[in-house]
Amino acid sequence: MSIEAKASVVRTARQGRVLVVTIDNPPVNALGVAVRQGLQAAVEQAEADAAVQAVLIVGAGKAFIAGADIREFGQPAQPPSLPEVCNRIEACGKLVVAAIHGPALGGGLEVAMAAHYRVALPAAKLGLPEVNLGLLPGAGGTQRAPRLMGVRAAAGLMLSGQHLGAHAAFDAGLVDRVAQGTDPVAAGLQYAEELLAANAPVRRTRDIAIGDKPAALAELDALAAETAKKTRGLFSPGKIVECVRAAVELPFDEGLARERALFVQCLDSPQRQGLIHAFFAERETAKIPEAKAAAPRTFAAIAVIGGGTMGAGITVSALDAGFTVTMVERDQDSIARGQANVEKVYDGLIAKGRMSQDAKAAVMARYTPSISYDDIAHVDLVIEAVFEDLEVKKAVFKELDRVCKPGAVLATNTSYLDIDAIAAATARPQDVIGLHFFSPANIMKLLEIVVPAKVSADVVATAFELAKRMKKIPVRAGVCDGFIGNRILAVYKQVADYMMEDGASPYEIDEAVRAFGYPMGPFQVTDLAGGDIGWATRKRRAATRDPKARYVEVADRICERGWFGQKTGRGFYLYANGARTGMPDPEVLAIVDAERAKKGVTPRKFTPEEIMRRYMAAMVNEGAKVVEEGIALRPLDVDVTFLSGYGFPRHRGGPMKYADMVGLPQVLADIRAFAQEDPLFWKPAPLLEKLVAEGRNFDSLNKAD
Ligand code: 3HC
Ligand code: NAI
Numbered sequence: 192m193s194i195e196a197k198a199s200v201v202r203t204a205r206q207g208r209v210l211v212v213t214i215d216n217p218p219v220n221a222l223g224v225a226v227r228q229g230l231q232a233a234v235e236q237a238e239a240d241a242a243v244q245a246v247l248i249v250g251a252g253k254a255f256i257a258g259a260d261i262r263e264f265g266q267p268a269q270p271p272s273l274p275e276v277c278n279r280i281e282a283c284g285k286l287v288v289a290a291i292h293g294p295a296l297g298g299g300l301e302v303a304m305a306a307h308y309r310v311a312l313p314a315a316k317l318g319l320p321e322v323n324l325g326l327l328p329g330a331g332g333t334q335r336a337p338r339l340m341g342v343r344a345a346a347g348l349m350l351s352g353q354h355l356g357a358h359a360a361f362d363a364g365l366v367d368r369v370a371q372g373t374d375p376v377a378a379g380l381q382y383a384e385e386l387l388a389a390n391a392p393v394r395r396t397r398d399i400a401i402g403d404k405p406a407a408l409a410e411l412d413a414l415a416a417e418t419a420k421k422t423r424g425l426f427s428p429g430k431i432v433e434c435v436r437a438a439v440e441l442p443f444d445e446g447l448a449r450e451r452a453l454f455v456q457c458l459d460s461p462q463r464q465g466l467i468h469a470f471f472a473e474r475e476t477a478k479i480p481e482a483k484a485a486a487p488r489t490f491a492a493i494a495v496i497g498g499g500t501m502g503a504g505i506t507v508s509a510l511d512a513g514f515t516v517t518m519v520e521r522d523q524d525s526i527a528r529g530q531a532n533v534e535k536v537y538d539g540l541i542a543k544g545r546m547s548q549d550a551k552a553a554v555m556a557r558y559t560p561s562i563s564y565d566d567i568a569h570v571d572l573v574i575e576a577v578f579e580d581l582e583v584k585k586a587v588f589k590e591l592d593r594v595c596k597p598g599a600v601l602a603t604n605t606s607y608l609d610i611d612a613i614a615a616a617t618a619r620p621q622d623v624i625g626l627h628f629f630s631p632a633n634i635m636k637l638l639e640i641v642v643p644a645k646v647s648a649d650v651v652a653t654a655f656e657l658a659k660r661m662k663k664i665p666v667r668a669g670v671c672d673g674f675i676g677n678r679i680l681a682v683y684k685q686v687a688d689y690m691m692e693d694g695a696s697p698y699e700i701d702e703a704v705r706a707f708g709y710p711m712g713p714f715q716v717t718d719l720a721g722g723d724i725g726w727a728t729r730k731r732r733a734a735t736r737d738p739k740a741r742y743v744e745v746a747d748r749i750c751e752r753g754w755f756g757q758k759t760g761r762g763f764y765l766y767a768n769g770a771r772t773g774m775p776d777p778e779v780l781a782i783v784d785a786e787r788a789k790k791g792v793t794p795r796k797f798t799p800e801e802i803m804r805r806y807m808a809a810m811v812n813e814g815a816k817v818v819e820e821g822i823a824l825r826p827l828d829v830d831v832t833f834l835s836g837y838g839f840p841r842h843r844g845g846p847m848k849y850a851d852m853v854g855l856p857q858v859l860a861d862i863r864a865f866a867q868e869d870p871l872f873w874k875p876a877p878l879l880e881k882l883v884a885e886g887r888n889f890d891s892l893n894k895a896d
Contacts, residue, residue, distance in 0.1 A: 201229025201483060203236055208244040209383045210237045211376060218252045222298045224269040226260075227276045230302070245286040246705055248306060249375040250293060258297025261324065264458060273298050273330035274447060277305035281395050286386055290379025291315040291366070296354070300365075301330040301812035304339060307394045311380045312375060313355035314508045317365055324470060325427050326465035333434035334446040338399040340364045342407040346414055346435045350428055360873050397443040399829040407439045424708055425842060427457045462854055465844030469834055472827040472845065473812030477655055477894070479667045479824065485648035487656035488598065490571035494519060496587055498529015498560075498867035501604055502576035504632025506526075507536045510554050510575075511633065512661045517559040517567050525603070526560045533558065536633060564594045572657065574626055576604040584608060585616035592617035600650050602626040606677055607728070610643040610670050620645035624654050627674060628663075629836045630720075636834030638663040639674050664835045669822040675832045678822070679813045679846075685872070686809040687713045688743035691812025692787060694794035695802060697763045698775045703799035704806065714763040716838075717746070718756030718773060722763075726750040740871055748782045808861045809875075811850040815876035818892065819848075826889035851888040859883050 200216040200223075212233040214220045222230075230248075237246045250256055259273055271279075280287055280302065289295075289306035294316045299375045303309050311317070319328045319336065327333060328349060336345035346361075348355070358368045370378035401407060414431045422428040430453040437449040457463055492515045495506045502518065509516045510533075518533070520526035526529025537554065540546035559566070567573065573595060575587050584603060591601050601623045605611050614623035621895045636733075638661070640654045651667070658665035668674040673681055687700050701712025717725060726747065736742065749762060756762030757771065764773020787794055814829040823829045830845020850858050859879055866873035882888065 196539070200225045201233055203233050204382060205240070205243060206376075206388065207384075208242065209247050209380055210240065210243045210245070211247045211249065211380070211744075212237075213251050213376075214256060215251035219254045219294065220252065220299070221257055221260040221262075222273055222276075222302070223260035223263060223826050226256075227271050227273060230276050231271050231279050231872055234279050234287075237285055238283065243285060244387055245288060246279075246283060247376070247379040247383050248287065248289045248302065249379055250291075250299075252293075254293040254299070255289070255291040255295040255375070256299030256302055258299050258320075260328070261470065264326075264463065273301065274451065277301055277330045278447075281305040283307075284393065286383065286388065286391065286393055288379055288383045290370075290375035290382065291317065291357075292373060292375040292378075294354075297321050297328060297332075300328050301328055301332040301335070302336040302894075303332060304365075304396055308382065308386060308391070310368045310370050310378055311366040312370055312372060313357055313376055314373065315328060315357040315360065315366075316354040316403050317360045317842075318352065319349045319356040320354070322350060322427055322431060323352045323466065325425075325460055325466040326457045327427050327431045327434055327450070328452055329450060329458075330891050331447055331450070333431065333450045334438045334443060335396045337435055337438045338396050342401065342435060342439060343410050343414075346411070346432060349431045349435075350414075350418060350422075368459060401439055404439050408436070411436050411439065424840075426460050426462050430457055430543075430758055435703065444733050460841040464852065465842045465848060467747060468827075468830070468844035468848045469841050471491055472831050472848075472893075473664055473835070474830055475825075476664065476666045476831050477659070479651065479655065481642075481648040481651035482655060485652045487653040488571070488600065490600065490653065490657070491515065492517070492570040492572075494567040494570040494573045495576060496573065496591075497576040497578075498526060499576065500531055500532075500630055501628060501632055503529060503532030503536070504630065504634075505574050505576055505604065505628055506533050506558065507633035508628070508661050508663075510557055513557075514660075515557045515559070517561055517570060519561050519564060519567060522562055526562050530558075530560050532853060548647075564590045566589075568594050568596060570595070570598040572602065572653070574602045574604060576628075581608050581612060584613050588613055588616040588623070592619060598622070599670050600624065601654050602654070604628055607673050610641055613646055613647070621647040622650055624650050625668075625670070625674070626654060626657070627668070627676075635836060636662075636664045637676070637832060638665045639668045639676060639832065639836075640665050641668045641670060664831060666828050666832050666835075667824055668828075668832075669820070671817075671820070671822050675817055675829060676824050677837050679810055679817060679829070679833075680837065682813040683806050683809040684713055685743075686805050688745065689741065689869075689872075690797055690802060691745060691783060691803060692743045692790065692792055693797070695797040696775075696783065698781060699797065699799075700802055700806075703802040706799055706842060707803050709838050711838065715773065718762035718764055718766075721758055722746060722750050722755040727846050737871070741869060743786070745786050748786065749779065789872055795827060804861055805865060807846065807849065807853075807866065808847045808858055811858050812862055812873075812879060813848075814846050815879040815889075818874060818889075819878040825893045827893045847889040851890050855879060855883050855888055 195568050202213045204211050216226050237243045287306040288308045289303040290310050292312040295303050296318050300317050320331050321328050360366045361369050418428045433452045437446040493509045493514045496519045498518050498520045506516050518529050520529045537551040610625045614620035624646050627639035629635035629637050638658045655665050691697055697714040701714050704712040754761045757766050760766050765776045766773050817823045818826055826847035830847050833839035834841055834845050862873050864874045
């Protein structure tokens, strides 16, 4: 890094007796090595200049400082370290003021806490979100935050990763004043001048004593137990509590040393790798070729066709994003049900005290129910969510073609159907796209944007813009049966069925999957979603199924009894008296036994490790096929699909990242070993074989542009 470059990311300018230090490192003023060097040099400059009586630290652009430069983690350390920089700021013999007008997160807040005084403007966001990256605040944050805001509140801030606004930060003791406006230099200079005029002393956070230590330690004991229970399997939360304990028990410098040691442990953990991969991957999925080629169409008025589970959820999502929505249903009864489905969501918020009646009325004023397609001639974008039946959907799209204005985007929420065929039902296939929301659509973050052959680039760009406005995480997918997510799901679900027939109980499989970090196992998910959905799909596909392929009938036997899961009180599990948590069902085990006997299978034992090896090998192998066929743009798109739509444990980064961490040669060796038993099912993906032969990993494909 040249001297000029260093100078440009941290600028200093004297305004009277105050040295204004501006961090200008777009996009978010992350604390990369040049910024750290610049900050340290600025403090030295202030100390050396007799005309300077105070230092003001501000950020240029929208952020104060968003934290350490995440891209540097895992790279060789370059001095000065951030803890050193914070200590240098705190040790400054002249007053140091931080003026915060935007995000002050992680290392950014640590810099601010090392300053002697802090002022926040209304758009400030203060937080220590390192836990979301598998880390802990590693530049004195675990030692300074408890001194400023108290032990319990500081631990809460670090464990939740929550951001505080200016007033909440003031109430918590993190900042000394809230100023108006958007200009941190003006607010900071005014504050610095007032402090100087009042002869305010240099005030170091490290010198603040933590009161009532026995009470604080007792609170930490309780918190440690609670954290272990709530964050099962996660590494850094427990370490955060340990650091806060050090803040109470040890002198400041020893506490800092303890924090450093534990920070390095977190940095070296695979969870940090997984979580940081997830952070960047979620930002990469919006980078698609079409976004470079075309601008989105403008849209404000939306129509949703169908007011069932998905139509209602999509409507809520669109209303929450500020759009007007016309919902079209088949008849009066259905539209009344559709509207009730929407209102139920808002009534739930009202019941929890999270929404007022007036706010609901204001949102519902943008909603229009209808049973006539002629009412949507004006809309800019239509999302169809009617029954999953190609003929029904084609008929709907014919109607849309008839009534919609030229240039309207026509989207389908189909889960599996061929969108090229749906587009072909219209005279405008260039306007037809897939928008695959997940249930509940107003809550789930994932939106698969499915790109059929004839769609135009600006329609794809419009879909990504819609995702952004709805605060969804978009993933671009190609047309195939199940797109990215459901296609891969179908394959690992099959492996779960095979293991069940070969000797593992559904309960053992679910338990192994949960121990891996999923909130639920596959059989619990089936029970939650309703076994009848998969049953219908299996019946639909029966005619085209390869007769040589292995087919497990247990789920069919269960559905034949009318056991569709939670909604019928039993499925793979028993849900006595409407319970949401199921109990193992001996009758289900008897069905499994009978199926094994019928097929002549002698059941064998599976360890949780073997269960996961097979489950993950199937997921990764199909993931590789999906990438190879161009259904997913990159491996990271598969990762994001599973992280945001299928409950894949975030700290493992997604299935493809997981495979990279295990090592692709190991995954391929597993698949080849399993192929000995069932070569038809376990066909190694050619892409996986190629990467192993070339000594490469999936991540190398993420980087190739
Ligand atoms: N380091 C490096 N790059 C970062 C970054 C960081 N800390 N934070 C954000 N970026 C990058 C993003 O990757 C993105 O890059 P791209 O344009 O190439 O995709 C760009 O900055 C803009 O980010 P967003 O798309 O997220 O922009 P938003 O405006 O939506 O959000 C934000 C801004 C709230 C600052 C959000 O980016 C964020 O939450 N960042 C992470 C904050 C964080 O976790 N800080 C703690 C870091 S760890 C730490 O400080 C350790 C210390 O204790 C030692
Ligand atoms: P649903 O059965 O709850 O709702 C479908 C609605 O469409 C019904 O209210 C019905 O009256 C209405 N409808 C049927 N024909 C119509 C027509 N010609 N015009 C207007 N309305 C009509 O079904 P659900 O679950 O909401 O699914 C809808 C679509 O979303 C399907 O394509 C499904 O595959 C897809 N999907 C479903 C998910 C889920 O978890 N339920 C997840 C993601 C996608």
